[in-house]
Amino acid sequence: MTKINVIGAGAWGTALAIVARKCGNDVLLWTRQADHADALNREQTNQKYLRNVPLAPGITATSDLAIASDADILLLVVPAQRTREILTRLKPSLAPETVLIMCAKGIEQDSGRLMSEVVQEVTPDNPLAILSGPNFAREIAVGLPAAATLATENKQIGEKLVDAVGLPTFRPYLTDDVVGAQIGGAVKNVLAIACGVVSGGKLGENARAALITRGMAEILRLGEKLGARAETLMGLSGLGDLVLTCSSPISRNFSLGAALGQGDILGEILQQRTAVTEGVYTASAICRLAERFNIEMPICCAVDEILNGGVAVSSAVEELLARPFRDERLAGFSPEKERK
Numbered sequence: 285m286t287k288i289n290v291i292g293a294g295a296w297g298t299a300l301a302i303v304a305r306k307c308g309n310d311v312l313l314w315t316r317q318a319d320h321a322d323a324l325n326r327e328q329t330n331q332k333y334l335r336n337v338p339l340a341p342g343i344t345a346t347s348d349l350a351i352a353s354d355a356d357i358l359l360l361v362v363p364a365q366r367t368r369e370i371l372t373r374l375k376p377s378l379a380p381e382t383v384l385i386m387c388a389k390g391i392e393q394d395s396g397r398l399m400s401e402v403v404q405e406v407t408p409d410n411p412l413a414i415l416s417g418p419n420f421a422r423e424i425a426v427g428l429p430a431a432a433t434l435a436t437e438n439k440q441i442g443e444k445l446v447d448a449v450g451l452p453t454f455r456p457y458l459t460d461d462v463v464g465a466q467i468g469g470a471v472k473n474v475l476a477i478a479c480g481v482v483s484g485g486k487l488g489e490n491a492r493a494a495l496i497t498r499g500m501a502e503i504l505r506l507g508e509k510l511g512a513r514a515e516t517l518m519g520l521s522g523l524g525d526l527v528l529t530c531s532s533p534i535s536r537n538f539s540l541g542a543a544l545g546q547g548d549i550l551g552e553i554l555q556q557r558t559a560v561t562e563g564v565y566t567a568s569a570i571c572r573l574a575e576r577f578n579i580e581m582p583i584c585c586a587v588d589e590i591l592n593g594g595v596a597v598s599s600a601v602e603e604l605l606a607r608p609f610r611d612e613r614l615a616g617f618s619p620e621k622e623r624k
């Protein structure tokens with residue numbers, strides 16, 4: 285039996301533990317709080333992060349990280365900004381053959397690093413894969429059908445991982461584009477905040493569709509600079525997740541944007557939430573990457589200005605609408621190269 289431990293018992297960690305257990309694996313779920321582990325074991329549900337969804341029978345929880353580190357596969361599902369800290373704590377007890385699957389979506393705020401870069405810096409000896417796609421945790425936890433991108437450079441390991449976590453209702457699609465599989469998930473969170481602003485501010489469905497499309501151009505531009513393949517960005521982890529997250533108030537990023545669009549204050553919105561809203565922390569990192577690579581990411585940077593620059597929502601929208609008109613062909617992935 286494959287031993288799969290899940291590091292992080294939020295909504296997504298819990299949903300993935302259920303998937304892994306339904307696949308027939310031995311599953312241990314790690315949470316940082318001992319009382320949370322006790323409640324998970326006693327109630328067999330995660331009332332704090334995924335209310336009223338029963339755990340699959342056989343999942344056990346622990347708050348002991350050394351015990352949780354002992355596995356064939358570790359799913360890393362703590363928020364992106366906490367990933368370095370958790371990996372550093374895991375490292376002393378981690379066997380080099382344990383495969384790490386990164387499931388968080390974000391870019392490290394201080395360093396601008398992708399999650400794969402953080403993993404490679406802290407635990408360079410362990411094989412790494414990325415899991416990312418249009419995946420609302422609750423839907424997957426209750427067994428509704430979904431698909432995701434599973435990226436790893438080692439095909440043999442990739443095939444084993446597909447066997448270990450693939451279900452008819454949770455379909456992993458393999459790729460070796462590890463960088464590409466992370467960009468959509470990180471950037472779409474910021475774009476979903478923008479789409480939420482449009483929705484909360486009642487700017488209309490046309491504006492939201494335009495933002496999704498122009499947001500895709502921003503994903504393509506950043507992806508090209510970081511070495512991603514366009515096909516990955518147009519796949520489940522990119523376009524797929526962008527469409528999902530930018531279209532639904534189930535998304536925490538979208539709903540945070542909607543609250544901002546209605547005039548609520550960021551600090552107050554965040555105070556009322558226990559769940560992480562990754563776009564809030566990744567926006568500034570993306571904007572700095574755009575500056576470093578000299579590429580235009582005006583929607584992401586407008587969100588960063590609202591979140592971190594004290595710019596009013598109305599001014600950020602006005603600024604976006606005042607941008608010069610331009611040729612649509614010049615707006616995406618390597619237009620010059622692709623036309624030749």
Ligand SMILES: NC(=O)C1=CN([C@@H]2O[C@H](COP(=O)(O)OP(=O)(O)OC[C@H]3O[C@@H](n4cnc5c(N)ncnc54)[C@H](O)[C@@H]3O)[C@@H](O)[C@H]2O)C=CC1
Pocket residue numbers: 292293294295296297298315316333361362363364366370387388389390419420421422558559560562
């Ligand atoms: N919820 C969803 O539908 C999906 C979430 N994701 C991604 O998965 C990651 C985790 O998201 P969720 O599980 O939804 O978040 P959540 O807010 O439901 O739970 C976060 C978990 O991280 C833990 N945590 C927070 N700070 C920590 C720290 N300093 N050390 C250790 N643990 C800490 C919390 O205790 C909690 O268990 C995020 O990057 C998110 O973008 C990806 C796909 C779907």
Ligand SMILES: O=C(CO)COP(=O)(O)O
Pocket residue numbers: 389417418419420421473476525528529534535536537538560561562
């Ligand atoms: O990543 C997700 C769906 O794929 C979850 O999005 P939110 O974090 O915005 O809820």
